[in-house]
Amino acid sequence: MSAARDRSSRSASQWLEAVLDRVLPHGSRILVALVVATVAIGLAIFFFPRDAPLVTLLVPLVVSSLVLGPRQLPWFVVFVLFVLAVVVPFQGRLNVRVVLTVIIIFGLGFLVLMSSFRRSRLGVAGIQGEQMFVDLRDRILRQGGIPALPDEWYAAAELRSAGGTPFAGDFVVTSRTGNRLDVAVVDVSGKGQGAGTRALLLSGAIGGLLSALPPSEFLTGANTFLLQQDWDEGFATAIHLSLDLDTGQYVIRSAGHPPAALRHAGSGRWEVLECEGPVLGLIEGASFSATYGEMRRGDAMLLYTDGMVETRTRDIGSGIDKMLGQAERLLRGHFEGGAERLIDSLGSRSDDRALLLVHRR
Secondary structure, eight states: OHHHHHHHHHHHHHHHHHHHHHHSOHHHHHHHHHHHHHHHHHHHHHHOTTTSOGGGGHHHHHHHHHHSOTTTHHHHHHHHHHHHHHHGGGGSSOOHHHHHHHHHHHHHHHHHHHHHHHHTTTTSOHHHHHHHHHHHHHHHHHHTSOOOOOTTEEEEEEEEOGGGOSOOSEEEEEEEETTEEEEEEEEESSOHHHHHHHHHHHHHHHHHHHHHSOHHHHHHHHHHHHHHHOOTTOOEEEEEEEEETTTOEEEEEEESOOOEEEEOTTTOOEEEEOOOOOOBTTSTTOOOOEEEEEOOTTOEEEEEOGGGTOBTTBOHHHHHHHHHHHHHHHSTTOOTTHHHHHHHHSSOTTSOEEEEEEEEO
């Protein structure tokens, strides 16, 4: 019987919610609640001017800036300021405190109006807009997530943005098809938030191309895509690794990117895998040469962006030597977590950094 009552109560609540959604959508319900709250605050200020301060009207004003959409927000701000104008004459004798309070509330209302006009380009409320950007950032990070690999393989990717912002122009995308792992490390022109918007678009396209095209056509397709965007700063560097997880054979192609580095387990030495190719988005019909090799058991490979090896006082060549020296010290015999240790110890904090570590156990 209790289960039947629970089901009937849930059905009743769902029916009531459906009726409310038809009569008064969720966004309108929030607006009505804010209007009622503002009227209640206005009446309290009107009848109890000594106990209810004018600054109480800032509460619905601030809340509205967070939850109302760009169409509703300007009208609600005007309504709050109208309520303020109505109740001010009943404050008794005007003094400096009351005048300053009115000026502050009108000033904040003006700022909220300006933000609502800017927000109208996006078409969503403040919190919703932030959630959209957070979701986009999380999607970039998920694209850089390493898929499940056989036990004999270990791979990890790490990203750091300039100034510690959550958006960066460097990113990593991965794809696994059967026994083939494809990884692309990309560095979009610019850094930090300036490059973050272009990286949002480019990471989705790169991820799709990586899984849809054969390895030999990937950089060509990415170059064509960038040329079609016609951006003012529409270039990017990239390095692409296609790895056979059964045999360890790999193919590396580069588009103006710093070279990969391979550690040979037999000799314990790092080898720089030189591979040349034009930067993406500059030359139509560009071709990209390939470097072939094989990762044997115990070998490790590093793919990285120039933020790891280049600073204002050090060129890329010297930076690569320093990185490999640090890698020899930090990764010796213990590769798990090595990408994080290495990226935290190297590179410029004023530039975006990305690092991928692949190890064959």
